[in-house]
Structures are given as C-alpha cells and as structure tokens.
Amino acid sequence: MMGRALKQFDAGVKSVCVAFACMALAACTTTARAPLTAALGGSSAAATTGSQTYLAALQGGIIGRLPSADLGRADRQRALEAEYRALEAAPGGQPVAWKGSAISGEVVAAAPYQVGSQNCRQYSHTIVAGSQTQTARGVACRNPNGSWTPLG
Numbered sequence: 001m002m003g004r005a006l007k008q009f010d011a012g013v014k015s016v017c018v019a020f021a022c023m024a025l026a027a028c029t030t031t032a033r034a035p036l037t038a039a040l041g042g043s044s045a046a047a048t049t050g051s052q053t054y055l056a057a058l059q060g061g062i063i064g065r066l067p068s069a070d071l072g073r074a075d076r077q078r079a080l081e082a083e084y085r086a087l088e089a090a091p092g093g094q095p096v097a098w099k100g101s102a103i104s105g106e107v108v109a110a111a112p113y114q115v116g117s118q119n120c121r122q123y124s125h126t127i128v129a130g131s132q133t134q135t136a137r138g139v140a141c142r143n144p145n146g147s148w149t150p151l152g
Contacts (some may be wrong), residue, residue, distance in 0.1 A: 051082070060085045070129075074100065075101060075103055077129075079125070081098070082105065086109040087107075087121055087140055087142070087148045088148070092121075093110065093111075103127060103131065104127070107124070107126075108126075119142045122138070124138075125138075
C-alpha cells in the first residue's frame with residue numbers, strides 16, 4: 001500500500017515539475033516581433049512598403065555618423081538592412097555582414113536590455129572601403145511597431 005502511494009506521489013511531483021517548467025519557458029518569450037521577411041522587403045508590395053518604414057525609422061542608422069562614408073543608394077540600403085537585421089534578430093555579438101559594389105561592412109549588436117518597456121541594444125557598424133576602415137557606435141531602442149530608433 002505504501003509503495004503505491006509513493007508512486008502516485010512521485011507521478012504528481014513530476015506533473016507539477018513539468019507544469020512549472022512549461023510556465024517558466026512561456027515567461028521567457030518576448031513581445032511579438034514583426035516578421036523579418038516583411039520588414040526587410042519580402043516578395044509582396046506590402047512587405048516592400050514595410051521595409052522602407054522600418055529602415056526610415058533608423059533615421060540613416062549609425063552609418064550616417066561616419067562623415068567620410070561615401071555610400072551610394074544601393075550600398076546605403078544594404079548597410080541599413082544589416083543594421084536592422086542585427087538589431088532585430090542577431091544574437092548578441094554575432095556580426096551581420098553586407099557587401100556592396102566597392103564597399104562592405106558588418107554590424108554587431110550587443111545583447112538586448114530593457115529601458116522602461118523598450119528593448120534597447122548597443123551596436124557598432126564597421127565599414128571597409130579599400131584599405132580604409134571606419135567604425136561607428138550607437139544605441140537603438142525598439143518601438144512597439146517593430147521599428148528601431150537610434151538614440152543620440
């Protein structure tokens with residue numbers, strides 16, 4: 001009789017542990033994010049419009065702070081898309097590279113942190129043109145609509 005009660009108790013403890021583990025994992029989820037393909041210009045016209053909205057919210061990104069970064073329109077678009085991908089989806093410390101016609105770069109975002117109700121990330125953007133390398137650093141915070149706004 002005691003052995004049966006112990007087995008039932010053990011099964012109950014396991015069920016409670018599984019329930020707590022599920023709740024703990026559910027608490028680890030973040031707020032909903034805009035689909036990355038739509039934000040970066042997927043196949044539909046709406047996605048392209050969304051891409052422009054998200055990239056416009058970056059206000060030129062931190063690459064705009066590099067006075068001698070002479071980027072053409074297509075290269076600037078690639079650079080801003082890399083900034084958005086790094087901020088939105090890349091794990092902290094993982095570079096997001098981009099390559100243009102005669103220029104390339106990479107964006108590295110640190111781990112996200114909370115400021116009030118917003119997720120923010122420090123990040124750097126390094127651009128290589130020929131033998132010249134330039135790096136800009138900044139912070140951006142995520143808006144409720146999924147866009148990122150650079151601070152300062």
